[in-house]
Amino acid sequence: MFTRCWLWIGRLLRRTLLITLSAGLASGAIGYCYYSLKFSGPVSAEEQIPATEAADSRAIIEDAIRVVEQHRSDTRVLRDAHAKAHGCVKAEVSVLSELPSNLSYGVFSQPGKTWQAWMRLSNGNAYPQFDRARDARGMAIKLLEVEGEKLLGSRSEQDFVMFNHPSFFVRDVAEYRQNFAAQANGQQVLAFLPGWDPRHWEVRHLLIALQTLSPAPETPLASTYNSIAPFKLGPIASKYRVIPSPENCPSYTPPAQNRDLPNFLRNALYQQLSIDRVDACFALQVQLQDPTHFMPIEDPSVEWDEALAPFVTVAKIRVAAQDFDSREQNLFCDNLAFNPWQALPEHRPLGGINRLRKEVYEAVNVYRHQRNQQSQTP
Ligand code: HEM
Numbered sequence: 001m002f003t004r005c006w007l008w009i010g011r012l013l014r015r016t017l018l019i020t021l022s023a024g025l026a027s028g029a030i031g032y033c034y035y036s037l038k039f040s041g042p043v044s045a046e047e048q049i050p051a052t053e054a055a056d057s058r059a060i061i062e063d064a065i066r067v068v069e070q071h072r073s074d075t076r077v078l079r080d081a082h083a084k085a086h087g088c089v090k091a092e093v094s095v096l097s098e099l100p101s102n103l104s105y106g107v108f109s110q111p112g113k114t115w116q117a118w119m120r121l122s123n124g125n126a127y128p129q130f131d132r133a134r135d136a137r138g139m140a141i142k143l144l145e146v147e148g149e150k151l152l153g154s155r156s157e158q159d160f161v162m163f164n165h166p167s168f169f170v171r172d173v174a175e176y177r178q179n180f181a182a183q184a185n186g187q188q189v190l191a192f193l194p195g196w197d198p199r200h201w202e203v204r205h206l207l208i209a210l211q212t213l214s215p216a217p218e219t220p221l222a223s224t225y226n227s228i229a230p231f232k233l234g235p236i237a238s239k240y241r242v243i244p245s246p247e248n249c250p251s252y253t254p255p256a257q258n259r260d261l262p263n264f265l266r267n268a269l270y271q272q273l274s275i276d277r278v279d280a281c282f283a284l285q286v287q288l289q290d291p292t293h294f295m296p297i298e299d300p301s302v303e304w305d306e307a308l309a310p311f312v313t314v315a316k317i318r319v320a321a322q323d324f325d326s327r328e329q330n331l332f333c334d335n336l337a338f339n340p341w342q343a344l345p346e347h348r349p350l351g352g353i354n355r356l357r358k359e360v361y362e363a364v365n366v367y368r369h370q371r372n373q374q375s376q377t378p
């Protein structure tokens with residue numbers, strides 16, 4: 001009797017396991033076929049602006065200002081995103097001495113030119129939290145003394161604004177609006193699964209969001225930072241990224257930090273640049289769109305396949321050993337304003353998420369500077 005019962009349980013378990021495995025394999029295969037069909041080229045090489053975008057953008061700006069107010073620290077109003085800096089450091093960005101003509105545009109048009117720059121390293125969250133919390137990590141670079149009319153006016157700066165994941169967790173401004181509103185109501189996961197209709201579930205975007213919130217690196221100088229959204233490079237759409245290139249710098253193994261300390265990423269930066277006095281090196285790379293393949297302009301949740309469009313180095317970046325962690329420089333850093341639209345026309349931002357960023361960064365930047373009664377110019 002006991003043996004029959006035992007065999008019956010075994011059969012049941014085996015059947016359940018087989019059904020679960022088959023269901024898993026079938027959904028994997030359906031998902032693969034669905035995305036292979038959906039994510040196949042060609043795509044447009046031009047922007048396509050949805051009719052509802054302007055209204056969605058206005059609503060997001062209002063929400064963003066509310067978030068800034070909620071998160072102010074004491075009397076000071078911080079950024080609405082990437083509020084916590086590990087530091088602002090001086091950097092040199094040197095264009096390669098030989099670049100093919102299809103990459104020689106804007107700030108890359110003078111071979112061998114070295115630009116002086118500021119680099120701000122940050123955590124992504126709207127509220128400063130312990131570095132060990134899962135989060136995106138940001139890098140913003142501001143090239144100085146860049147001549148020529150910019151998309152935001154005549155300031156002599158060219159900005160590059162990135163974080164350390166290659167894809168964004170929403171497709172467009174409409175989805176951003178719905179997602180932001182749900183998250184503001186505390187619905188972190190449900191923001192991606194609105195309602196009971198599976199056609200509106202964004203499971204792929206949920207996975208991107210979960211991957212974006214990753215554990216902290218050993219040091220902010222060891223991550224790859226991506227533009228995620230596309231930008232012009234002369235006449236062609238491109239994406240850019242900054243990758244560590246230790247081969248151009250003295251060899252250095254960062255000592256393990258105490259990850260229980262709230263600001264261990266700042267400590268790691270301080271240790272390398274200010275105590276051990278070792279330079280850090282990166283490469284600035286671009287990836288050109290090939291619109292015959294699925295490399296969309298309007299959907300930054302899709303990475304452009306590197307096998308079809310490899311990244312190519314256009315400049316080297318050196319962060320020399322330096323002292324950066326002073327009260328004056330930290331305040332200066334907080335008052336700096338980065339904006340992907342602070343750019344030459346040759347580097348014009350493209351796509352809905354970038355169009356949204358133009359309005360939002362400007363609005364939040366003006367608002368926080370007014371509230372902090374600081375001039376926008378450092
Ligand atoms: C491609 C996607 C994006 C990337 C790579 C990105 C990256 C960054 C980084 C690195 C910063 C910090 C800049 C600094 O150091 O001062 C930043 C700031 C900010 N981001 Fe984004 N972001 C993206 C999309 C968005 C979107 C869709 C919004 C909102 C609609 C947004 C809103 C902001 C705001 C308000 C700030 C602070 C601006 C300021 O007050 O100076 N970002 N972003």
